[in-house]
Amino acid sequence: MRHDFGRELVGSIADELREALRQLISHASSGATDIRISPLTRTSTGLSRENWVFDLDWSVKGVSARLPLILRRDPPGSLLQTDRVHELGVLNALAQSRLPVPRVRWSDIEGKWLGSPSLVMDIVEGDCDWHVLNGPRPLGERMVFARDFLSILIEIQNVDWKHLGLGSLLGVPRISPAVTALDQWEAERARVQRESLPELDLAGRWLRKHARVARKLTLVHGDFKPGNMLIDGRRVSAVLDWETAHIGDPLEDLGWITNPVRAAEHQIPDHWETAHIVEAYRAMTGYDFDDNELKWWNVFSCWKLAIIVITGLAEGIDGRFNRIYHSPAWLFRRLLKMMES
Amino acid sequence: MRPSVREQLDQSARLLESVVAPAVSDRMPHIILDGVIDNLKLLSDALPQIPAFLAWDNAAMRGLLADFGRVSAESRAGSDARGEPDSGSDLAEDPKAEDQNEALRQRLADLVCSVDVDDERLAPIRRHLIERASRFPLRAIPSTPGGNADKAS
Numbered sequence: 001m002r003h004d005f006g007r008e009l010v011g012s013i014a015d016e017l018r019e020a021l022r023q024l025i026s027h028a029s030s031g032a033t034d035i036r037i038s039p040l041t042r043t044s045t046g047l048s049r050e051n052w053v054f055d056l057d058w059s060v061k062g063v064s065a066r067l068p069l070i071l072r073r074d075p076p077g078s079l080l081q082t083d084r085v086h087e088l089g090v091l092n093a094l095a096q097s098r099l100p101v102p103r104v105r106w107s108d109i110e111g112k113w114l115g116s117p118s119l120v121m122d123i124v125e126g127d128c129d130w131h132v133l134n135g136p137r138p139l140g141e142r143m144v145f146a147r148d149f150l151s152i153l154i155e156i157q158n159v160d161w162k163h164l165g166l167g168s169l170l171g172v173p174r175i176s177p178a179v180t181a182l183d184q185w186e187a188e189r190a191r192v193q194r195e196s197l198p199e200l201d202l203a204g205r206w207l208r209k210h211a212r213v214a215r216k217l218t219l220v221h222g223d224f225k226p227g228n229m230l231i232d233g234r235r236v237s238a239v240l241d242w243e244t245a246h247i248g249d250p251l252e253d254l255g256w257i258t259n260p261v262r263a264a265e266h267q268i269p270d271h272w273e274t275a276h277i278v279e280a281y282r283a284m285t286g287y288d289f290d291d292n293e294l295k296w297w298n299v300f301s302c303w304k305l306a307i308i309v310i311t312g313l314a315e316g317i318d319g320r321f322n323r324i325y326h327s328p329a330w331l332f333r334r335l336l337k338m339m340e341s
Numbered sequence: 342m343r344p345s346v347r348e349q350l351d352q353s354a355r356l357l358e359s360v361v362a363p364a365v366s367d368r369m370p371h372i373i374l375d376g377v378i379d380n381l382k383l384l385s386d387a388l389p390q391i392p393a394f395l396a397w398d399n400a401a402m403r404g405l406l407a408d409f410g411r412v413s414a415e416s417r418a419g420s421d422a423r424g425e426p427d428s429g430s431d432l433a434e435d436p437k438a439e440d441q442n443e444a445l446r447q448r449l450a451d452l453v454c455s456v457d458v459d460d461e462r463l464a465p466i467r468r469h470l471i472e473r474a475s476r477f478p479l480r481a482i483p484s485t486p487g488g489n490a491d492k493a494s
Contacts, residue, residue: 042369196446199470202453202463209460322373324380326481333474336467 014040017052017114021071024113024120025056028106034059040071049243050075053123069105073118075321084109084117086170087243091119093164099155100124100238126230126237133226133268141234146272147280148236149226153257154284156239157218157250166219170246177248178211181300189307192314199332203303206339210296214249215289221245224253225265251289254281255297261305261334295338302335347385354381379481387478394478395438401469402445408465409458411448 018037026035038055052071057064074084088109094101106120129135133142133149161167173180182204189200221228222244230238257266258274267273282288309328315321344352357378365371406412453463474480 195443196450198446198450198453198466199474201450202467202470205453205460205463323376326383326479327477329474329477329480333471336471336474340467340471 014052017071018054020113020115021054021120024106024108025058027113029058029060032058032060034064043070049073067105068123069120070102070123071114071118071120073114074111074116083243084119086245088119089169090166090242090245091121093166093169094159094242096164097155097159099152099159100236101242102238102240124230124232124238126232128227128229128240129231130225130227130265132231133266133272134264139268139271142268143271144234145226145231145236146268149224149229149257149266150277150280150284152229152236152239153221153224153253154281156221156224156253157285159219161217161219161247167247172217172247173214176211177214177217177252178296178300179208181248181252181304182207182211185304185307188311192307192311194310194314194317195327197310197327199336200303200306203299203306203335203339207296207300207303210292212293212296214251215287216250217247218250219245220248220250220252222253222256224256225262227265249297250285250287251294251297252300254278255294256301258294259298259301259305260338261302261331299335299338302331302338306331306335347388350381350385350388354378354385357381383479383481390478392438394476395442397476398473399438399441399445401473402442402449405466405469406445406448406452409452409462411452 017040021037021040022035025032025037029035034057036057038057040052040054043051043053050071050073052073054069054071056067056069058067059065084107088104088107091101091104095103102121102124104119104121108114108118108120111117132145135142137145159166161170186204193200221239221242223241224239228239228241229236230240254277256262258277259266260274263273267277278294306328309325309331312321312323313325313327316323316325357374362371362374362378365374403412449466452458453466
């Protein structure tokens with residue numbers, strides 16, 4: 001059962017999904033009875049996955065209960081081709097950590113029930129606020145969030161990934177994580193590129209030439225940003241979207257949040273800019289590195305983001321993604337200028 | 342030819358914005374509709390600029406490639422021989438110019454991937470590509486999160 005987004009207004013699709021969910025839950029929960037699924041509502045967050053929220057009413061051992069849940073399902077087209085097995089494994093592993101991650105209730109990795117790889121998770125209280133750091137909240141409150149985000153990033157890097165079995169699940173880079181990341185995203189680029197892009201070739205050449213060896217390996221989120229967190233009042237209630245998590249260089253996520261093209265999301269002008277973030281990171285971790293190491297990951301972040309954009313562009317051209325993407329000229333300019341500086 | 346392509350794009354955007362959008366209550370379709378309207382407006386603005394942009398880019402790339410001995414002097418003068426496209430033309434895209442642009446960009450890509458070219462010699466190419474990005478007519482700068490390009494997940 002694969003549906004394009006353009007057809008999702010048709011009520012029967014949501015009804016089909018409801019019935020498929022009911023069957024999945026019934027199959028996976030032998031003691032459950034009276035399973036009822038509320039109408040599904042598609043949320044607007046998440047461009048690489050379909051997110052549907054619903055309530056489950058059921059009885060387990062004679063006790064009735066209601067669970068607010070979210071279904072995350074792979075769409076026909078996406079910004080990212082990611083592995084749902086990895087995301088499930090990471091979420092299950094991190095359930096043992098102190099990190100706030102949603103609980104996975106059921107999974108349909110092969111899409112046997114729901115038509116494409118899917119996870120059913122508890123809904124966590126909170127809202128997604130992409131621009132919480134530059135929104136209407138008072139500066140003091142925004143600064144607390146900024147520091148909390150950095151603390152969470154460091155908490156991710158402190159996860160004992162070996163103990164949690166994440167090395168065998170995600171793979172450990174045998175060479176430099178920088179080169180591994182380059183190889184991985186070059187492969188993605190080869191899959192999606194529809195025209196010559198000398199900008200990315202030039203940046204790729206620069207990245208290969210300047211790639212460094214990592215000083216240590218940590219868990220990397222891969223897309224750490226306010227838009228992938230839920231905020232409940234004044235606290236972060238969940239870190240979401242672990243589909244690109246991997247083992248790599250801790251500077252990768254730091255480079256992602258200090259990437260100048262994403263400053264509107266990650267930084268507060270004059271108060272929480274790259275220099276402040278780096279200073280706080282060094283103070284909180286004791287981890288030292290030179291500025292060029294971080295710059296490499298800034299350039300990489302920009303280059304990777306351009307590849308993500310051309311993935312959306314290609315999926316749109318192929319009719320699998322319902323947004324119109326353009327060549328990321330705005331990113332090329334910043335990318336090439338960063339290499340110049 | 343009336344309505345011109347640009348006038349038709351403008352009318353399409355106006356109808357979607359003023360007639361269709363108010364009747365769309367679901368959030369996701371509304372976000373997508375907003376994106377379509379923005380894209381029509383972008384096209385309306387960009388379309389007349391494309392011929393001149395391609396002519397400039399092609400000429401600049403021929404010059405750069407000639408400096409590396411990758412095109413002949415005759416090819417270098419190719420764009421001039423064909424003449425500048427009419428920047429006021431309503432039918433903005435010239436398939437020949439676009440094909441030439443892709444061919445030249447491929448050669449530029451091959452050049453920057455060459456291991457036998459020093460990094461320093463690539464500086465003019467980098468400068469051209471920065472300039473090209475600044476002039477690119479279909480240059481949509483996204484706004485997060487619903488806008489073009491920003492979401493990685």
